[in-house]
Amino acid sequence: MSTKYVLDPADRRRLLASPWGWIACGFGSGLTPKAQGTFGSLAAIVPWLLLRELSVPAWLVIIALSFALGVWACEVAGRLLGVADHRSLVWDEFVGQWIALLPALLAPWWAVAAGFLLFRLFDVWKPWPIAWFDRRVKGGFGVMLDDVIAGIFAGIVLLSILHFVR
Template sequence: MTASVERKTLTTAQRRALLATPAGWIACGLGSGLAPVAQGTFGSLAAILPWLLLREVSLPMNLVIIVLGFALGVWACGMAGRALGVDDHRALVWDEFVGLWIALLPALLAPWWAVVIGFALFRLFDVWKPWPIRVFDRRLKGGLGVMVDDVVAGVFAAVVLGVVRHLLH
């Protein structure tokens, strides 16, 4: 079986391996990555719920939480990837959580439309993977590889969202 086929669907054994550990639960976005299709989109949608709590804390605290979430993701996605036998399976969506939280930093004190635009921009950059996101996605492996490309996609989306907010004010 090729890696691309393995990345698309979870076998029963892979699903059991993923859900058998706290790392697996975290890596699959508390279950959101188990959606039968569009796992990244479902993971990003699920990330909005904790982000609503992040909206209530200061920017420095948001940054601390994002850094801790990144470190947690490197560990959890690395462990889960080894359990699945695939470096970056579609079910591993904790990277979407952290990437979206970064993308929505300019929306912390913004109206609802900024959240929608930030979400759309993050998904665009995550799927499109322009340079250097594609380079990170191809070259980095393990938990770090899972996390870094979405962090960079989140940064790209945050920059564009920040510019859009600036232009609209």
């Protein structure tokens, strides 16, 4: 089974053989050798850009359904790998990034870059209460929860920046 950081070829095959593993690893974006969270966050921008014209309520539905899907997928994939929150599981980055980008729906292009950077900052830094939840809540729900909170923090900061710039 995998250590926290190394994904051996057998684990990689096991992960990709399962539709839940495929989703949990962000359609393969989490399988990079380094910076899996960054690559997952970047990959999340592609569907966001394709669906950018959707309304905020539609995005809230997408985010809620994607969160529920992620809890299940990350739970199953974590069991497959024997590591509850393996670095290759990046569906949480997709959902957190989409939350962070909500204020950018009607904003200039630079807001997307700012939302990406802010989300990565909060996801890596993990200020309270993100780190608290990250340490205490386990399983698929725990994998997803800290990134949702990081996305909320990033979205609030981005909304504040957009308010002051306008």
